[in-house]
Amino acid sequence: MIEVHNLTTGYGKNTALWNIDFSIPLPSFIGIIGPNGSGKSTLLKTMLGERKPLTGHITLFGQPIAQLKNRLAYVPQLNSVDWNFPVQVLDVVLMGRFKTNSWGPFYSKEDKEKAKEYLNAVGMLDFQKRQIGELSGGQRQRVFLARALAREADVLLLDEPLAGVDAASGERILNVLSHYQQQGHSIIMVHHDLLTAASLFDHLILLQTRLVAAGPTPKVFNLENLQTAYGTDVSILSDLINKLGQSPNTLTNASSQ
Amino acid sequence: MISEQAIWIVAGCMFAALTLSIAGIPAYLRRDALIGDALSHSIFPGVVLSVWLFGAGNSVALYITGTGMGAMALLLIHYIQQKTIIPKDGAIGIILIVFFSAGLLMMGQLQRSGIPLWGVQHVLLGKAATILPSDVAFLIGLFSLSAALFFVFQKWIWLQAFDPKFAQLSGIPLRPYSIAISLWTAFVLTATVHILGAILSAAMLLTPSAIGHFIRPKPSSFIRIALLSCLISAIGAGFVSATLPAMSTGALMVIMLFGIAAPIFLFYPKKGIAMKSWARQQESNRWKEENALKFMFNSPSSILPIEHHKAAKRCSKMGLAVEAEPLHWNLTPEGKTKAERIVRKHRLWETYLHQQLSISKDRVHENAEWIEHMLDDEFEDRIAAELKHPKLDPHASPIPPKNA
Numbered sequence: 001m002i003e004v005h006n007l008t009t010g011y012g013k014n015t016a017l018w019n020i021d022f023s024i025p026l027p028s029f030i031g032i033i034g035p036n037g038s039g040k041s042t043l044l045k046t047m048l049g050e051r052k053p054l055t056g057h058i059t060l061f062g063q064p065i066a067q068l069k070n071r072l073a074y075v076p077q078l079n080s081v082d083w084n085f086p087v088q089v090l091d092v093v094l095m096g097r098f099k100t101n102s103w104g105p106f107y108s109k110e111d112k113e114k115a116k117e118y119l120n121a122v123g124m125l126d127f128q129k130r131q132i133g134e135l136s137g138g139q140r141q142r143v144f145l146a147r148a149l150a151r152e153a154d155v156l157l158l159d160e161p162l163a164g165v166d167a168a169s170g171e172r173i174l175n176v177l178s179h180y181q182q183q184g185h186s187i188i189m190v191h192h193d194l195l196t197a198a199s200l201f202d203h204l205i206l207l208q209t210r211l212v213a214a215g216p217t218p219k220v221f222n223l224e225n226l227q228t229a230y231g232t233d234v235s236i237l238s239d240l241i242n243k244l245g246q247s248p249n250t251l252t253n254a255s256s257q
Numbered sequence: 258m259i260s261e262q263a264i265w266i267v268a269g270c271m272f273a274a275l276t277l278s279i280a281g282i283p284a285y286l287r288r289d290a291l292i293g294d295a296l297s298h299s300i301f302p303g304v305v306l307s308v309w310l311f312g313a314g315n316s317v318a319l320y321i322t323g324t325g326m327g328a329m330a331l332l333l334i335h336y337i338q339q340k341t342i343i344p345k346d347g348a349i350g351i352i353l354i355v356f357f358s359a360g361l362l363m364m365g366q367l368q369r370s371g372i373p374l375w376g377v378q379h380v381l382l383g384k385a386a387t388i389l390p391s392d393v394a395f396l397i398g399l400f401s402l403s404a405a406l407f408f409v410f411q412k413w414i415w416l417q418a419f420d421p422k423f424a425q426l427s428g429i430p431l432r433p434y435s436i437a438i439s440l441w442t443a444f445v446l447t448a449t450v451h452i453l454g455a456i457l458s459a460a461m462l463l464t465p466s467a468i469g470h471f472i473r474p475k476p477s478s479f480i481r482i483a484l485l486s487c488l489i490s491a492i493g494a495g496f497v498s499a500t501l502p503a504m505s506t507g508a509l510m511v512i513m514l515f516g517i518a519a520p521i522f523l524f525y526p527k528k529g530i531a532m533k534s535w536a537r538q539q540e541s542n543r544w545k546e547e548n549a550l551k552f553m554f555n556s557p558s559s560i561l562p563i564e565h566h567k568a569a570k571r572c573s574k575m576g577l578a579v580e581a582e583p584l585h586w587n588l589t590p591e592g593k594t595k596a597e598r599i600v601r602k603h604r605l606w607e608t609y610l611h612q613q614l615s616i617s618k619d620r621v622h623e624n625a626e627w628i629e630h631m632l633d634d635e636f637e638d639r640i641a642a643e644l645k646h647p648k649l650d651p652h653a654s655p656i657p658p659k660n661a
Contacts, residue, residue: 100428
């Protein structure tokens with residue numbers, strides 16, 4: 001269970017979030033959706049402990065989230081690191097195995113095996129000796145995903161992992177994520193593509209600075225909620241909802257979960 | 258003969274420089290290079306203060322006041338950054354100059370009051386000639402400690418510098434880690450100050466890392482090359498200092514390091530700035546030569562247009578073409594083979610564009626003018642095979658066979 005109580009945050013460069021309050025059972029595949037500037041990334045950063053709330057708090061499995069950092073893994077946006085950094089692909093994935101309580105200058109044999117295993121899972125094992133700057137955007141994102149998987153955490157947080165990623169990499173990433181979820185882990189993912197949101201996630205958090213709705217996808221993903229969140233884009237949204245309603249693969253699929 | 262003192266001087270320079278280079282790696286990786294400059298300037302008043310209050314020979318007092326001043330400068334930089342809109346580099350620039358000026362004023366006061374000035378003038382520019390065996394022993398200890406710390410914490414250093422947020426999530430506390438690294442840098446700068454000088458030692462923090470990064474973007478070789486380049490310049494500077502004691506050791510070392518860095522940045526194979534521009538020139542020449550050969554092949558009895566003259570002369574040196582009479586050029590058998598290959602690539606590509614990509618006949622030529630220079634043997638064969646070895650291009654011109 002992830003519970004967000006009365007959360008208000010967002011100052012400085014971050015968009016605001018007002019009085020967010022919801023709880024979602026875990027394990028789940030949770031999508032954070034909403035228009036630009038609605039506070040999606042702010043919510044994710046607050047969950048990671050990177051932003052401090054002004055009021056309220058977040059608990060995970062009944063404990064304050066700050067105490068559970070080793071049960072979280074995350075995939076940042078691609079532009080958050082320097083890609084000329086002197087490090088090879090395998091080194092990046094090994095960073096996912098870092099633990100402050102395991103002393104010693106080198107990663108263990110087991111760590112290396114795990115790192116290779118996850119690198120293989122995202123289809124990047126052949127690139128393990130490459131300098132990270134040599135990779136394409138989609139390949140970089142897959143390496144980041146492998147690093148997050150290598151933490152073997154309970155909850156994986158991702159900030160728009162499909163942004164700026166080629167179609168093949170995007171598909172690979174989604175495959176790995178659904179496999180990860182099937183193993184009983186949870187995923188919380190900021191997502192901007194409404195077309196795929198309903199079919200991808202079993203739970204949704206719909207934001208518009210405040211919380212519009214949160215819960216199982218069929219309950220959240222309806223015209224009324226989307227109208228509230230996206231305001232003036234109503235005509236597009238109603239057309240979209242119609243389209244999604246006709247597709248056998250979206251709403252019905254999500255509601256069966 | 259090399260005197261005993263010269264050996265001490267060289268050894269002192271080596272271990273001082275190595276210690277600084279190792280301390281500089283985390284800062285370089287964190288893109289926090291200016292902090293080194295800020296620290297080297299701000300420990301200066303600390304060093305003067307120590308001589309003023311505790312006399313010249315008191316090393317412990319020196320380390321405390323030097324590191325303390327460095328820490329104070331860092332705190333002020335951080336404070337300005339937090340409380341004002343002045344960005345970090347602005348804050349560093351201001352604090353660096355303020356501390357340095359304070360140091361200069363204190364030094365002036367010291368000189369007027371007649372307190373013996375051991376070291377203070379060397380503190381600015383460094384002078385290894387006065388080094389004692391005990392100093393060398395201390396520097397070896399300092400180096401060993403630096404190397405051991407770096408070795409043990411290498412995972413931390415790389416993770417934190419690459420992705421601070423991920424490091425935080427993995428349990429590395431950001432603020433204490435930054436403070437620890439900065440304090441260690443301040444301490445190392447203070448401890449090596451009488452050899453390299455306050456201002457110049459900052460260069461030894463960063464330049465070796467920059468050289469290592471430039472040559473080898475992989476972690477282990479990055480470190481090796483950084484330390485090697487630093488070692489060479491330290492040994493060189495040490496020997497010059499021993500023979501010419503009036504020279505500033507710090508300045509010598511910086512210039513020698515730059516003497517290593519500059520040719521590398523310019524001439525390192527494939528990466529050097531000059532090498533890259535030379536490779537571009539070679540490539541451009543090859544295109545022009547290929548175009549000249551192609552012209553001679555396609556229009557054997559015509560006058561060679563002016564734009565091909567230079568390239569034709571290079572071709573004649575390579576034995577590919579001869580100027581039979583003024584402005585009339587003939588291909589040698591070798592040149593003919595080469596020209597046929599280029600024409601073959603050109604026409605193959607035109608055929609490929611027309612047949613496989615349905616691009617109309619009149620629009621394939623320009624693209625082929627470019628691609629003909631780019632196709633290697635492997636692509637040439639693949640395209641030919643895919644097109645089932647055509648005899649004619651879309652304009653019905655014959656495609657020369659490969660082994661003509």
